[in-house]
Amino acid sequence: MKRYVIGLAVMLALSLTLTGCWDAKQLQDMYMSYGIGIDTAEGQSNMVTVTLTAPTLTEGAKEQLQILSSQGHSIDEAINDMQAKSHQIISVAHDRVLVIGEQAAKNGISEYLDTFVRNPSIRNDMYVTVAKGKAEELLNIQLKQDPFIALYLTQLLEKNRRLSKVPLVTVVDLFGKMVDKDSDPVLPYVEVTEGRDGLIARGIAVFADDKYKGNLLNDGAVVFMMMSNKAKSVNLTYKSFKSTENDDVYSTVNIHGISNDIKCRLNGDKLSIDMKIKGDADLIEHKVTRPLSESDIGREEQALERELINDMNDVMRKLQKEYRSDPLGLCRCVKIEYPDYYDSIDWKSIYPDVDVNISAEININRIGTSS
Amino acid sequence: MVNPNLNKDDSISLWQLFAILENSILGTGLLNIAKTVSKVSGQDAWISTLLAGFIIIPFLWCYSSLSRRFPGHTLVDYSTRIIGKLLGNMVNISYILFEILIAALVLRIMADFISTWFLPNTPIESLLIITLFLVIYMSQGGIRTVARTSEVILFLVVPFIILLIPPATRIEINNLKPVLQSGYVNIIKGSIPALYSFYGFEVLFIASAFISDTKKIFRTSAMCISINVVFYTLVVIAIIGVMGTEILKYINYPTIYYIKSERFPFFERVDLFFAFFWTFNIFMTIGIAFYSAALSMSQLLNLKPKYGRNIGWMLAIAVYFIAKIPKNSIEVARYMLYISYMGIVVAMLIPLILAVTAAIRHIGIKDDDKA
Known part of the structure; x- marks a missing residue:
């Protein structure tokens, strides 16, 4: 009996050492x-x-x-x-x-x-x-x-x-x-x-x-995200090929599988940068006047690419000329491709005047459940 | 500490040798390897790491050759027999010193690490003392305890390496370019801090004495080092690829930041999770270095087992005070570099000299497998 009492007392005493909340904050x-x-x-x-x-x-x-x-x-x-x-x-x-x-x-x-x-x-x-x-x-x-x-x-x-x-x-x-x-x-x-x-x-x-x-x-931000290879999927609304001079018609696509390939070229002393953006598109919204034909899709792609290129040029112009900022890391591209050339120039001063050639290749693969 | 002369009770298996080596190598090195190496060789840090690893492998053959000539004997047993009493004892002392320094430095890094990330209000002294008590306790158990603990901890920690994989999906290959740009001299220089991450293999001086199948020591240790070389190289590639080299100059423990950069489903603060389990590995690095030092010390002083068991207490005091020498993590980094240089002598040149001298002077059992 005495042993049990002592045992119990020891256990109770030990349990005091197990309290972990002494410094708890309410x-x-x-x-x-x-x-x-x-x-x-x-x-x-x-x-x-x-x-x-x-x-x-x-x-x-x-x-x-x-x-x-x-x-x-x-x-x-x-x-x-x-x-x-x-x-x-x-x-x-x-x-x-x-x-x-x-x-x-x-x-x-x-x-x-x-x-x-x-x-x-x-x-x-x-x-x-x-x-x-x-x-x-x-x-x-x-x-x-x-x-x-x-x-x-x-x-x-x-x-x-x-x-x-x-x-x-x-x-x-x-x-x-x-x-x-x-x-x-x-x-x-x-x-x-x-x-x-x-x-x-x-x-x-x-x-x-x-x-x-x-x-x-708005669109500038979306296009920038595409250019920086950070966009997984974007929705873009653009002027459809069906637009006429006095009536704008808009279509919306979802573009995915986007990649932007940036390459720089040095011709003598002239640096130019090529950007090619690729992606697959789903047609989401499209003003129907007649069923879409095969050639319509091609023209729709062209209209989309044209608008995309315009937007990208716009973004590049802002980045180069207005903000003088290089968030796409073009500097690093040049550094990797032409290290000697890079050492001989002051990137900050030539950056606003570098030629950037932008192209786009978007394939409309899916057109949804209506044509 | 028991006499290491091989007897049935005190032998370990090759798999246990592998576990000991792995635990001895993996440790604080992983946390900082990307920072320390890329400081010297920039985006080519992974080449330095690869280089450092492959430099080590030939030296493993020296260890294995020594253990075949002197089966069941440790460094202290054979060093005086090979190169004479004076030089041999100098080798022994420098080895013990090296292990003590490794134990002290790693202990300090671990304490810094824990007090920065988990226990900011705990005095660093108590972390040091608690860890040292555990280390002494483990080393008193002898090689069997060390081997067993190593096995358990290896199984415990290896699954957490998986956490390093998901953030790697965001590697930007441009961060690793241009390859070989930092120059061959810098790449070779960069392999010296990289060596720090691989130290721990010098435990072969001790551990191989407990292996009965001495022929397979080289195979096992080379396999272990190769795995680590590949692992560390991949880690360096992933960290630099995801974060770039510039930020590594500023942050400590980039590996933790690297894990942190990914958001995992279900888990919050995965970095702490990883860091917590990784401290087990760091603890083993300390434990094994400490055990090596204690065993060598008791052999050197020719202590009876009764006293040999308690030499750990003496060493622990030394380790404690050495660990308290550096003032902050910047000083710790400087000491890490010193250790890297010292390791070149202790862990690489000494076994080379011993193995070559023993072969020339035909000391020990003749190498009978000339295959």
């Missing part, structure tokens, strides 16, 4: 932010405004979201400063999305990225996006359909990536492009609707080095 004590926004502080270009958004976990709270904002010389300083405004422990370990304000992006983003890569407690697979206007404003809008704006934004980007309307860039990807001198980064570009109750994934923000230069919107 959920109510945590400010678990899901989105982080970065802006250049008003009037002080060396200060950064950081905005965090987190769900309120206290029951009966009036607002479902709690948004904090603070300024500092570094991101961490700003977050530390925020602690003064909150009774909870601020944690950025769960951040899903990093929103960069337009002005901050224009001033250069490389200085902000370091902490996201260096700090092991931050998820560095969080998405990065550029907001029209201020990131703080974007994180502050009231969505009717979903109170959690950061998660909504994450989903918005992921869903639009499927149709290749925006690229999906994580912090590490962005950091890699930033330190890589051979190619420039691009980020998704998001804008708040006029009624301030919704978000729109508008397209692509183009950077030169680490500075935001301009946008490729």
Whole structure:
């Protein structure tokens, strides 16, 4: 009997050593932010405004979201400063999305990225996006359909990536492009609707080095995604061959199996770059006037290719002349093919004037269930 | 520590030798190989890795030749017989020192790694001490324990190598071009940091004494090294292909980032998952190096088994204080390079000299399989 008692006492005492929750943090004590926004502080270009958004976990709270904002010389300083405004422990370990304000992006983003890569407690697979206007404003809008704006934004980007309307860039990807001198980064570009109750994934923000230069919107963004070999499947609407001078007729195709073959050629001292985009298309929508014939398909393909080439030329012109940005990595192509030539030139200065010959070969393979 | 002279109870199978070698080689090397090598040879790092691996294989023949001449004997037994008391003991001491340094450095890298990724609030000293206790305990069990643990951990860890495959689908071949551009000198120089990842094969000095079928030692060890060469080369190709060389200059543990770059269905934070299991492998690297040092030490001092068992405690103190010398991970990287140079002497030149001298002076059992 005595042995059992001692045994029981020892077991009970040992069970005390098994309690693993002595330093547990209650959920109510945590400010678990899901989105982080970065802006250049008003009037002080060396200060950064950081905005965090987190769900309120206290029951009966009036607002479902709690948004904090603070300024500092570094991101961490700003977050530390925020602690003064909150009774909870601020944690950025769960951040899903990093929103960069337009002005901050224009001033250069490389200085902000370091902490996201260096700090092991931050998820560095969080998405990065550029907001029209201020990131703080974007994180502050009231969505009717979903109170959690950061998660909504994450989903918005992921869903639009499927149709290749925006690229999906994580912090590490962005950091890699930033330190890589051979190619420039691009980020998704998001804008708040006029009624301030919704978000729109508008397209692509183009950077030169680490500075935001301009946008490729709508079709431009889709075509850019195709050119950078990042598009798996895209939907394009173009002017059908049936268009006449006073009546535009449109068709829509879904293009998949897209590949863009980039080759550079050096003729004497003249550098030119050939791009050939290939893909298979399904006809999705087509205004019927009569049944499609074999030659119609050929003409439809031609119309599509013509429009695609136009769009691509447009994108290239913007990238080369306006933004002077090389997100397609043409620089690396030249470096690989003609290393000696590359060493003798200053890529940045010749890039805007390089000839880019674009061609397209799209086959319409499927036309759906009607002809 | 028991007398290693071969007896039935203390022999290990060839498969166990394979497991010991594999565990001794796989470790912290994998986490940083892409960074350390590409720092020297850029996008040609994979060639350096391949080169480093194939340099090692001929030296394995020296180990196997020594073990055939002195079956059942370890380095300490035969080094003085081959090259005399003074030189032999210098060899022994440098080998013990090398193993202690490897154990200390790997221990430190492991502690840094754990405290960065999982346990930021735990003092590094407690990680060091806890690991050392385990290592001492294992080494006291003798070769059978080491072999058994190696087997178990090999089975435990190898499945996690599968996690390295999915991100490889995003390899951009342009990141690996231009091939051979960094120059032959740099490629050869790059193989020196690559060697660090392969160290561990010098455990053959000890482990081959417990093998009864000495003829097959070369085959087994060469197979083991070849597997590792291919594995490491593929890892380097995949990491550089996916991430490019530029970002590797900035981030530590690129392998973890590489795994992190892919989102897996069902799993969240796969990187931590991988890192957690990989620490078992790192632990084995420390354990095997420590065991080799302890066994050699007790043989060198000619200790009775009773004292030999406890030499580990002395060595552990040394390992602990050496592990605390580097201040931060940048210094650790410098020490890693020193170890790489030291290894060329200890793990490659010493067996070569011993094997050649033994052959010339006809010491030990005559090589009877001249096939």
